[in-house]
Structures are given as C-alpha cells and as structure tokens.
Amino acid sequence: MIRFLLNSVEQLIEDLDPNTTVLDYLRLHLRRTGTKEGCASGDCGACTVVLAEAREDQLRYSAINACITPIGNLHGKQLITVEDLKQGAVLHPVQQAMVDCHGSQCGFCTPGFVMSMFAYRKTHAAPDRESLLEALGGNLCRCTGYRPIVDAGMQMYEADTGDSFDASADAVLNTLKSIDSNTDEVFLSGNHKSYFAPRSLAHLASALLENPEARLVAGATDLALEMTQGLEEIDTLLYPGLVPELQTVRDTGTALEIGAAVTYSQFSSQLCAEYPEMAELIERLGSLQIRNQGTLGGNIGNASPIGDMAPALIAIGADLVLRRGDAVRVVAVEDYFVSYLVTVLQVGEFIERIIVPKARAGEIFKVYKVSKRWEDDISAVCGAFRLRVVDGKVAGVAIAFGGMAEIPKRAHHCEQAMLGQAWAESSITPAMAALAQDFTPISDFRASADYRMQVAGNLLQRLFLETQPGAATVRVRLYA
Ligand SMILES: Cc1cc2nc3c(=O)[nH]c(=O)nc-3n(C[C@H](O)[C@H](O)[C@H](O)COP(=O)(O)OP(=O)(O)OC[C@H]3O[C@@H](n4cnc5c(N)ncnc54)[C@H](O)[C@@H]3O)c2cc1C
Ligand code: FES
Ligand code: FES
Structure with missing residues (x-):
C-alpha cells in the first residue's frame, strides 16, 4: 500500500488505478475541488498543491503540479491543498494578502497561485521580487494581471505570524519518518x-x-x-x-555523481556551484513546479532531441552509469542517443547515475537556450560549448546542440574547423559554415530549419564575443 498525509490525516491506499493523478484523486475521489484543472499538462499551474517531505530532519515544502503527479508518488509525503490553508475562521496570511491586493478576478488560477505563494513563504524567510517571480513563473492568470498577485506575494509577509503548519511540523515530521522507516x-x-x-x-x-x-x-x-x-x-x-543511491549527489573530488532520481531543485545548487553557467539553463527549465519534480534521469531517459540537459552534459563530457540487474556499464552521454527517441538502453536496463566531471581549470563553458518564451518553455535550439584556448589558439573544443537533429548531438565538423585555429573572428566564419555539415534541422512550430541554422551559428559568434577581454556577459533574453 501507499501511505501519505492529506494535511494531518493519514491516507492508506492499496486499491486504486495507479494511473490516477493526484488532481483526479482530489477532485473525483475526494471531491476536494478547490484545486483546479486548467491544462492537465503541467503548463498553467492551476492545479498547484504543496508537498512537505522529511529531509535532513526537517520538513521541506515544495509546490508541484497535481495534474501530472501519479498518486503513488505521494508515498511518505504530506499533501497540502488550498482547502487546508484557512486558520480556523481566519484566512491564511497568503489568502488575506490576495484579498487585500485584489489578486483575483474569475478565481480559476487563484488556488494555484495561493499554493505557490504558500510554498514560497514556507521556504523564504523574507520575500525578494526576483525569486518570487521565479516561484510564480509556472502559474498563469488570464484576467487579473500579475501586478496585484506579485504585490500580494510581497505583502503576505507583513502578517508576521506562524500558522497551523508550523504548530504541527514536529508531529508531521515524526509521522513521515515513521512511514519512511517502515x-x-x-x-x-x-x-x-x-x-x-x-x-x-x-x-x-x-x-x-x-x-x-x-x-x-x-x-x-x-x-x-x-x-x-x-x-x-x-x-x-x-x-x-x-x-537511496538514486536520491543522492556524491562529490568524488573529480566529479559530481548525480543519482538519476534527484530532482533539479535538489541537485542544481551543487551543479551550478561547479558550472555557474548552468544556473540560467536550469532556472529556465520548465517552472519551479516542474523542477521540484523532474529529475536528470528522466531528462536523459526520455531521449528528447530538445531536452535541455543533454547538450550541456555532452559538452562537459558527462557519463551515464547504466544498470541491468547486477551488470553495470558506463556510457558517455554523447553515445547514449541512437536515433529519434531510441537509446542504447537494453530491455531491463536503466540510468543509475550521471557522472559530471568537475570544471577543468582554464576551460570556458557556456550554454545558451533559445525559446519562444523565457520561462517554462522548451528550447527551439540549445547550444553548449566547452573551449580551451592556449596562446590564442583553440587547443580543445566540444560543442553540442539540441533542437538541431533527431538527437542531441556533437558538432564534430564545426569543432574540427576550430581546432588549432586562432581564437579570432576570422576563424568563427568557417566554423559557423561547418555547422551545415553537422546538422540538417527540421522546421516545426518552434522554429524553421533556416532559423535554427542561423541561430546555431550566431550562438558560436556570441561565445566568441563573450570570451573577448573586457566583454561583459549580458543576460540577453533570446527568443525563437
Ligand atoms: C510544463 C513542462 C515544461 C517542461 N520544460 C522543460 C524544459 O524547459 N526543458 C526540458 O529539458 N524539459 C522540460 N520538460 C520535460 C521534463 O520536465 C524533463 O525532461 C524532466 O527532467 C523529466 O524528468 P522526470 O523525472 O519528470 O521524468 P519522467 O516523466 O518520470 O520520465 C521521463 C522518461 O524517462 C524515463 N526514465 C525516468 N527515469 C529513468 C531512469 N533512471 N533510467 C531510464 N529511464 C528513465 C521514463 O520511463 C520516461 O520514459 C517540461 C515538462 C513539462 C510538463
Ligand atoms: S492543470 Fe495546468 S498545470 Fe496542472
Ligand atoms: S483570476 Fe482569472 S485566470 Fe487568474
């Protein structure tokens, strides 16, 4: 059976279709209809609920999309929905701030926003606009407008009071630990x-x-x-x-070994400490709700040609540890993808962990994502570059692109055009031209083939410009 807390009440479920989502469980089985369904695909945030998990002897709160969470994934967690927020007869400070700031009109998106804000209040001692916007990036509102909602997010801290969740935290932690130890x-x-x-x-x-x-x-x-x-x-x-092994990030001294089931929210600080350029990529990968659930194993496992992590991992030279029964083998991420949605995984084999070598001194690493929307959108093109320049010449280079072929792929011809050449404007033009030998991209609703070719070359040029002495790295919003 699976066991979880619905707010403070333990749920034991044995007999239920495992394809049931948390949203359907709430709305159709329990008739808790406060949580809304907008898109059923993780895009709009109307279904946002909050999970509390016991980690390092503390409760960790995170907002997730109930519409794409199978009910079984709740095991060992506390599920909090909008119905649980009211404090007796009084609104929760998050709800009160939404009322005071006129943060709701039709109200359809409101429970989702309230739950994202509740998770934010539980994880931030004080608000700052930048991180609040990031936390709300996965919630869409089509009628109120975002200013009053963001105002409410800032104002919800003015009521400097604890809540019933603080009061029951120890009891909840103990229950979750006892479920875990069973x-x-x-x-x-x-x-x-x-x-x-x-x-x-x-x-x-x-x-x-x-x-x-x-x-x-x-x-x-x-x-x-x-x-x-x-x-x-x-x-x-x-x-x-x-x-446990799939839930752990291990620092071996020369590499970070990231368990396949570790979420972005859990591994990103360690990965970005090593590769600061990854921070923007991960911040733009889905929404916070998606990053609270999604894993690196899932991102590589789905073998999408437009998955964001693969180009970066290929350029860095990361490896995958694959397991089938007792047999373990190591495969470079770049050799993992075979053809569209086909990988080297054999039947019964899975990704156990991802070995990410630490940044090497003297190397430059950059990764650029181009999409139609800044937040919560899939790449049209994603380019990752690792470069070593010695005495003004390119001594080593690894370039990988997503969105340019049926699999995430190295740009070998482009690399060959650069190797041994001066790291100068004059060598960029032939390297850009060589990309045509590496890729024949397709046109689809994200971008045309011509656009993709052009933008891939432009990203190489951007890399060159950003590596020039005195050049500032500008946070440019690149849209397809
Ligand atoms: C709204 C939304 C926005 C998104 N935005 C982005 C984005 O910007 N960039 C991006 O790259 N992706 C994006 N995604 C896709 C997805 O969130 C990521 O690819 C995520 O990393 C998948 O991880 P998961 O744990 O949820 O995978 P799951 O959905 O659990 O699994 C995905 C696939 O991988 C397989 N799999 C899972 N674990 C393993 C393993 N250990 N070994 C082998 N196979 C495994 C599963 O069987 C399944 O086929 C988005 C998705 C949504 C819904
Ligand atoms: S209903 Fe839209 S994200 Fe879940
Ligand atoms: S209040 Fe109507 S969609 Fe946000």
Whole structure:
C-alpha cells in the first residue's frame, strides 16, 4: 500500500488505478475541488498543491503540479491543498494578502497561485521580487494581471505570524519518518494496473528485469503527459524515488555523481556551484513546479532531441552509469542517443547515475537556450560549448546542440574547423559554415530549419564575443 498525509490525516491506499493523478484523486475521489484543472499538462499551474517531505530532519515544502503527479508518488509525503490553508475562521496570511491586493478576478488560477505563494513563504524567510517571480513563473492568470498577485506575494509577509503548519511540523515530521522507516512494500494496484516503489537498488534492478514492460516513473513530468494528453494507460509503473543511491549527489573530488532520481531543485545548487553557467539553463527549465519534480534521469531517459540537459552534459563530457540487474556499464552521454527517441538502453536496463566531471581549470563553458518564451518553455535550439584556448589558439573544443537533429548531438565538423585555429573572428566564419555539415534541422512550430541554422551559428559568434577581454556577459533574453 501507499501511505501519505492529506494535511494531518493519514491516507492508506492499496486499491486504486495507479494511473490516477493526484488532481483526479482530489477532485473525483475526494471531491476536494478547490484545486483546479486548467491544462492537465503541467503548463498553467492551476492545479498547484504543496508537498512537505522529511529531509535532513526537517520538513521541506515544495509546490508541484497535481495534474501530472501519479498518486503513488505521494508515498511518505504530506499533501497540502488550498482547502487546508484557512486558520480556523481566519484566512491564511497568503489568502488575506490576495484579498487585500485584489489578486483575483474569475478565481480559476487563484488556488494555484495561493499554493505557490504558500510554498514560497514556507521556504523564504523574507520575500525578494526576483525569486518570487521565479516561484510564480509556472502559474498563469488570464484576467487579473500579475501586478496585484506579485504585490500580494510581497505583502503576505507583513502578517508576521506562524500558522497551523508550523504548530504541527514536529508531529508531521515524526509521522513521515515513521512511514519512511517502515519496510512494508510500497505498491498500488487497481484496474489491472500496478505501481511499485522498491526501496533498494538491487530490488529496483530485479523488478525491471522481471517486468521488462514496466515504465520507470520518476518525477512524471514527462511520462504523465502520455496519460493525461496521450490518453494512454500504463500497466506497470516502477518508481525509483525511494532508492537511496538514486536520491543522492556524491562529490568524488573529480566529479559530481548525480543519482538519476534527484530532482533539479535538489541537485542544481551543487551543479551550478561547479558550472555557474548552468544556473540560467536550469532556472529556465520548465517552472519551479516542474523542477521540484523532474529529475536528470528522466531528462536523459526520455531521449528528447530538445531536452535541455543533454547538450550541456555532452559538452562537459558527462557519463551515464547504466544498470541491468547486477551488470553495470558506463556510457558517455554523447553515445547514449541512437536515433529519434531510441537509446542504447537494453530491455531491463536503466540510468543509475550521471557522472559530471568537475570544471577543468582554464576551460570556458557556456550554454545558451533559445525559446519562444523565457520561462517554462522548451528550447527551439540549445547550444553548449566547452573551449580551451592556449596562446590564442583553440587547443580543445566540444560543442553540442539540441533542437538541431533527431538527437542531441556533437558538432564534430564545426569543432574540427576550430581546432588549432586562432581564437579570432576570422576563424568563427568557417566554423559557423561547418555547422551545415553537422546538422540538417527540421522546421516545426518552434522554429524553421533556416532559423535554427542561423541561430546555431550566431550562438558560436556570441561565445566568441563573450570570451573577448573586457566583454561583459549580458543576460540577453533570446527568443525563437
Ligand atoms: C510544463 C513542462 C515544461 C517542461 N520544460 C522543460 C524544459 O524547459 N526543458 C526540458 O529539458 N524539459 C522540460 N520538460 C520535460 C521534463 O520536465 C524533463 O525532461 C524532466 O527532467 C523529466 O524528468 P522526470 O523525472 O519528470 O521524468 P519522467 O516523466 O518520470 O520520465 C521521463 C522518461 O524517462 C524515463 N526514465 C525516468 N527515469 C529513468 C531512469 N533512471 N533510467 C531510464 N529511464 C528513465 C521514463 O520511463 C520516461 O520514459 C517540461 C515538462 C513539462 C510538463
Ligand atoms: S492543470 Fe495546468 S498545470 Fe496542472
Ligand atoms: S483570476 Fe482569472 S485566470 Fe487568474
């Protein structure tokens, strides 16, 4: 069975279709209809709810999209919905600030905004506009306008009071810890489907070998769309999020080893400390709700040609540790992708962890994402560059692009055109021309083929300009 807290009430569920999303569970099963459905694809934030998890002996709050979260992923967590916020007869300070600032008109988006703001208030001692905007980047409002909502986000701190969640935090933490320490199997079955969350690496590996048709579901920010948008039914779901090794980031001295099921919100500070240029990429990857759920294993595992992490990891020279039963092999990220949505993964094999070498002294690393919208949008083109210049000449270079081919891919011809040449304007033009030998991009609703070719070359030029002495790195908003 799965066990979680719905606010303070423990829920034990054994018999339920595991394809059920948290949103459907709330609205259709419990008739808790405060949480709204807008898009059912993680884009609008109307369904935002908050999870509290026990980590490092503390409760960690995060906003997530209920519409793309399978019910099984709630195991061991506290689920808080908009119905839980009112403090007795009084509105929660977040709700009161929304009223005072006139932050709601039709009200459809309001529960989602309120829950994102509640999570923000629980994770920030004081508000700052920049991080508040980031926290609200995954919530859309089509009628109020954002100014009053952001005002409410700043004003909600004026009521300097605790709330019932602070008062019950110790009790909740203890309950979540006791659920975690229970060794009963975590499973769910219903409607001829099953969900299983093994607690050890060996168990996960054997479960996948014995059930080769099973689908791994980590954050579900990608897979759930097959159910909510594709209307597919997935018979067997295997959740890797309870396996300690897959939940850990390990610093080996020369590399960061990121467990496949670690979320962006959990690994980004360590990765960005090593590669500060990654910060903007990750900040723009989906919304905060998506980053609170999505994992690196899922981003590589889905093999999307426009996934944002692959070009960066290829340029850095990252490796994947793949496991099938007891057998483990290491494959470079650049060799993982075979053709459109096809990878080297064998049946029963999965990504255990991602080995990201630490930044090497004297090397330049840059990654640029170009999309139609700044926040919460998929790349039209994403280019990543690692460069070593010695005595004015290119001594080493690795360039990878997403959105330029059916897989994320190195630009070998472009690299060859640069190697050994002066790092000068005169060598950039032939290198840009060589990109035509590396890629034949397609036209789609994100960008035309011509645009993609042009912008890929322009990103190389941007790299050159940004590496010139005295050049400032400007935070330019690049739109497709
Ligand atoms: C609104 C929205 C915005 C998004 N924006 C972006 C964006 O800007 N950039 C971007 O790159 N992506 C984006 N995504 C896609 C997605 O969020 C990311 O790719 C995310 O990293 C997927 O991780 P996950 O844990 O949610 O994967 P899941 O959905 O759980 O899994 C995705 C796939 O990977 C497989 N898988 C999961 N774990 C493993 C593993 N350990 N080994 C092998 N296979 C595995 C699953 O079986 C599934 O096929 C967006 C998605 C949404 C809904
Ligand atoms: S309903 Fe739109 S993000 Fe969930
Ligand atoms: S108040 Fe109507 S969509 Fe935001």
